[in-house]
Amino acid sequence: MTVKIAALILSSFLILGETAHALDDHASAAYDIFKQLIEINTTDSVGSVSKASEALAQRLLKAGFPAKDILVLGPSERKKNLVVRFHGSGQRRPVLFIGHLDVVEAPRVDWATDPFQLVEKDGYFYGRGTLDMKSSDAIAVATLIRLRNEGFKPHRDIILALTSGEESFKDNGVKWLVEHHRDLIDAEFVINMDGIGVLTDHGRPVTVRVDAAEKLYADFRLMVINPGGTTALPARDNAIYRLSAGLTRLEQYRFPFELNAVTRAYLTQLAEAADGPRRADLLALLADSPDAAALDRVSRDPLDNATLHTVCSATRLEAGHANNALPQIASAMVNCRILPGHSAEEVRKTLLDVFHDPNIQVSYVREFDGQMFDRAPDAVALPAGAPRPDVIGPLKTIARTFWPGALVIAGMSVGESDAVWTASAGMPTFMVSGLAVDRDDVRVHGRDERLRVSSFNQGIEFFYQYLKAIAIEP
Ligand SMILES: [Zn+2]
Numbered sequence: 001m002t003v004k005i006a007a008l009i010l011s012s013f014l015i016l017g018e019t020a021h022a023l024d025d026h027a028s029a030a031y032d033i034f035k036q037l038i039e040i041n042t043t044d045s046v047g048s049v050s051k052a053s054e055a056l057a058q059r060l061l062k063a064g065f066p067a068k069d070i071l072v073l074g075p076s077e078r079k080k081n082l083v084v085r086f087h088g089s090g091q092r093r094p095v096l097f098i099g100h101l102d103v104v105e106a107p108r109v110d111w112a113t114d115p116f117q118l119v120e121k122d123g124y125f126y127g128r129g130t131l132d133m134k135s136s137d138a139i140a141v142a143t144l145i146r147l148r149n150e151g152f153k154p155h156r157d158i159i160l161a162l163t164s165g166e167e168s169f170k171d172n173g174v175k176w177l178v179e180h181h182r183d184l185i186d187a188e189f190v191i192n193m194d195g196i197g198v199l200t201d202h203g204r205p206v207t208v209r210v211d212a213a214e215k216l217y218a219d220f221r222l223m224v225i226n227p228g229g230t231t232a233l234p235a236r237d238n239a240i241y242r243l244s245a246g247l248t249r250l251e252q253y254r255f256p257f258e259l260n261a262v263t264r265a266y267l268t269q270l271a272e273a274a275d276g277p278r279r280a281d282l283l284a285l286l287a288d289s290p291d292a293a294a295l296d297r298v299s300r301d302p303l304d305n306a307t308l309h310t311v312c313s314a315t316r317l318e319a320g321h322a323n324n325a326l327p328q329i330a331s332a333m334v335n336c337r338i339l340p341g342h343s344a345e346e347v348r349k350t351l352l353d354v355f356h357d358p359n360i361q362v363s364y365v366r367e368f369d370g371q372m373f374d375r376a377p378d379a380v381a382l383p384a385g386a387p388r389p390d391v392i393g394p395l396k397t398i399a400r401t402f403w404p405g406a407l408v409i410a411g412m413s414v415g416e417s418d419a420v421w422t423a424s425a426g427m428p429t430f431m432v433s434g435l436a437v438d439r440d441d442v443r444v445h446g447r448d449e450r451l452r453v454s455s456f457n458q459g460i461e462f463f464y465q466y467l468k469a470i471a472i473e474p
Pocket residue numbers: 100132133166194195
C-alpha cells in the first residue's frame with residue numbers, strides 16, 4: 001500500500017469530506033521529508049547529521065521561513081544541529097520540541113533491505129530511523145510548514161531543535177545547545193519526541209504514554225588484580241573466581257523498592273485499569289508498608305521491575321592473558337539505570353557493599369566509546385514531578401479520537417534520553433510521541449527497524465493537533 005492510499009483510507013476513517021484530500025497532501029509532504037531523512041546516513045561512523053540539518057533547512061527556507069529563524073550549527077563538520085523558530089504572539093514563554101537526527105549503526109548484511117533506503121512493504125516502512133526517530137523529525141518539520149502555510153498564530157514561540165549525538169554520546173547536540181546557545185532554545189517547557197508514545201497489541205491501542213521522569217544511566221568497571229603465576233601451582237586466590245563470586249552476589253541483589261510522584265501516580269492508574277490478582281498486587285505496593293510477596297510478583301515483569309527499582313546488569317567480561325597462566329586481571333562492566341534522586345556515586349557504594357570483597361574495585365566510568373561522558377558522579381536524575389496539565393490534558397483529549405480505549409498514562413522512562421540535558425538545565429521536559437507501535441514489535445536499534453504506514457499517517461495528524469493545542473492556550 002502506498003502512503004497516499006494509506007492516508008486516504010485513514011483520513012476517510014477519521015474525517016469525512018473535503019479535509020480528506022487535505023490530509024492526503026500533508027501525508028505526502030511528510031513522507032517526502034521522511035524518505036529524504038532515512039536516505040541521508042546519519043550514523044556516527046560514516047554519516048553526517050549536518051547533511052540532514054541542511055536538507056531540512058532548505059525545505060523550511062523554501063516554505064517561507066525567514067533565514068534568520070533557521071540555524072544550522074554545531075561543534076564539528078558532521079555534527080551540526082538544526083534549530084528553527086516559529087514566532088508566536090509572545091503571550092507565553094516558548095515551547096521547545098527536541099528530536100535527534102542521528103541513528104544507530106545498521107550493517108547492511110544484518111538487514112533484509114537496505115537500511116538507508118525507505119522501503120514500503122506489507123503495510124510497513126522499513127529503514128534505520130523509521131522508529132527512532134526520523135519519522136517524528138519529518139512529521140515535526142512538515143507540521144511547522146503546514147502551520148505556516150495556514151497562517152497559524154501561536155501564543156508562544158515554537159522552537160524545534162533536531163540534533164546530533166543522541167545515540168553515540170558524541171557531540172550531543174542538546175547538551176551543546178544548552179551550554180553554548182541557551183538563548184536559542186530557552187523555553188518554559190520541553191517536549192521530547194524521542195520515544196514510543198503509543199503501544200498497541202496487534203494494532204489495538206493499549207496505552208498512550210507521556211514520560212514525566214527518567215532514570216539515570218551509569219557504567220561501572222569492576223576490577224580484580226592478582227599476582228598471577230603458573231597454573232602448575234595454582235594459588236588459592238584466583239581473580240576470575242573472585243570477580244565471578246561478586247557478580248553472582250549482584251545477580252541475587254535487588255535494589256530497594258521506591259516510588260516517586262510520577263511512579264506513584266503511574267501505579268495508581270495501572271491499578272485502576274487492572275483487575276483480579278494484578279490489581280490487588282498493585283494496590284498492595286501503594287500501601288504504607290508494601291507487601292513483599294506482591295512486590296516479588298510485580299517485579300517479575302521487566303518493565304514493572306525497572307519502574308520500581310534501580311537496576312544493574314553485568315554487560316562485559318574480560319580476564320586472563322594465557323591458557324596456562326593464572327589471571328592477573330579480571331574485569332567486568334556493570335551498567336546501571338538509576339532511579340531519580342540517586343547518584344552514580346551512591347550506587348557505586350551500594351555495589352561495593354553487595355560485592356563485599358575489598359579486592360573488587362568499582363569505578364564510575366566517565367567515557368563511552370572513547371569519548372568523555374561528561375557527567376559528575378554525584379549528578380542525580382531530577383526528582384520527578386507531576387506532569388503539567390497543559391501537556392497531558394490535550395494529549396488525553398486528542399488520544400480519545402486517535403486511540404479509543406487506550407489508557408493515557410504518565411510515567412517514568414526506564415531509559416535515558418536527551419531530556420536529561422534540558423531537564424538538568426531547569427526546563428521541565430516531557431516525552432510525547434504519537435507514533436503507535438505493537439508492543440511485541442519494538443525494533444528500535446535492531447535490524448529491520450520498521451513502522452506501520454498507518455501509524456506514520458496517524459502520527460502526522462496527531463502531531464498537528466497536539467502542537468496546536470500546546471501552542472494556543474485554551
Ligand atoms: Zn531515539
